Amino acid sequence: MDDPETRFTQLYDTHYRRVMAYALTHAEPHTAEDIVSETFLIAWRRFGDVGDPALPWLLGVARNLLHKQRAGGRRGRDLAERIKVLSGPADLAAWDVADHVVERDAALAAIAALPERDLETLALVTWHGLEPRQAAKVVGCSAAAFFVRLHRARKRLARALEAGPAPRPATPAVVREAAR
Amino acid sequence: MTSGAMMKNSSESAFADLRPVAVDEMADDAFARRRDADLSRAMSAAPGKAARSRRPMLLVAGLAAGAVAVGGAVVLNDGGDTGPVAVQGPSDVLDARSVLLASAQKAAQASATTGRYWYDRERITARVGVLAKKGTKNRSRTPLPFTAYTVHTQEHWLARDKGDPTRSVVGIDREDRFATPADKAAWQRMGSPELEPWSRKRKVNDYREPMRLTIGNKQVTFAELAKLPGNAAGLEAELRRRYTADVKDPKDPLNGTFAQYVWVIAQDLLAGPVPPAVRGALYQVLAKQRGLRTGGRVKDQQGRPGVAILMAAEKGSRHVSGAYLAESRLIVSPDTGELLAYEARAVGGALLLSVVHEDSGWTRKPGARP
Structure with missing residues (x-):
């Protein structure tokens, strides 16, 4: 049990699917696989840093990698687009x-x-099953700040679904940037 | 329930239901396809420090340092091309304590500076333990049919202050070395597999999250490191306090003796971001610990002369290659008080890991060197 290889393999087996699900909702499958691969490579090299529970830490690393990849020029699709692409019968x-x-x-157009x-x-919170406190770790803000974010996001979501689809913002990249 | 709350719930459940089912299928599929390759690729690097063992240790969490295995070294075979051979001077009158005390004096004399980033450059020689190949054969500790090393340099810029990014550059001047020509031939017969993919090319990683240093199981900030007592008695009291707290930690109790705890801290902090007085004090605290021996005058893997201080490894501890660890060593220069290198060696003396500290100090920004 103390053996690092065993512990790491357990970490991988336990969390791979959830980290992959997260990456898939932010990037195309091929990229997502590479991001998750890199996430676990970092987890191995920084094993002592992996928190308990490990998932928020892993998602935080994956998130940084996704951001970095976008900054590198290959712009990632945003979440709503990923849902659209992945949706089926x-x-x-x-x-x-x-x-x-x-x-x-x-609903998709509204969100x-x-x-x-x-x-x-x-x-x-809703897809990846994190407690707000854990989700705060993923995005690197305080739990209090995350609660505020969540509250506002819920309000805007309710309004959007009530009002029906709104036109897409003209400059999504700017919106995305401002939202970070 | 108010209509507002109902709206929130129904909208959130609508959002929840937008999650495509394909995500789970694709995740399952990727897991099946990628697992073996991902695991071998990751574990072909040395694990992060805390993964090495349950012994106490200070580590720079967050560094992409593949470097920090517990390794041991190999008896460097002078017929091979693995680098300089460590020569022990058996008749040396040096003892570990006097070497450390001399180093303490010199270390404490350095001038105290600070900066926004702590920079270090390390040349790492690591015994290849497993191959990053598809298939599980080598991952399950089947010994490789050859003895090989990867050598590369890493540079780190650790941000002192919250909010500043931390940078690591890995894979600088990567070389592969083999213990003997026969080892190289055995590797070639396997089709010359890549020995360590992640360090094959130079790669710059910028991390936004703050890098946390730890002493034992507890994280420390740069400010806390700067405030460690600069005298031996004070530092020892502080380290004992921390050690006791770690041992009693109900969640993750620390194993190992206080001497081992100090030893691991010394590995990192003697070349780390602490004031000269603290470094001097740490040498003195180390000098008081039992179980240290000197390996006499040696050269580090870069050929620089120093004196080896040895600590026996816990019985039964193994390197990722499967080799049993014999000891770890700090190579110090009593003339300057510098920690030159950290090494781990296997039973029989073979090198498992060498981390040579080539340069370190404070800088103003990432990319700048002291």
């Missing part, structure tokens, strides 16, 4: 079963108008 079927007020496409940071905030 099974998602439509599940959506219908859940009996939401709006159509899935309409696409939200700032990227709102989507990230909501995704960490």
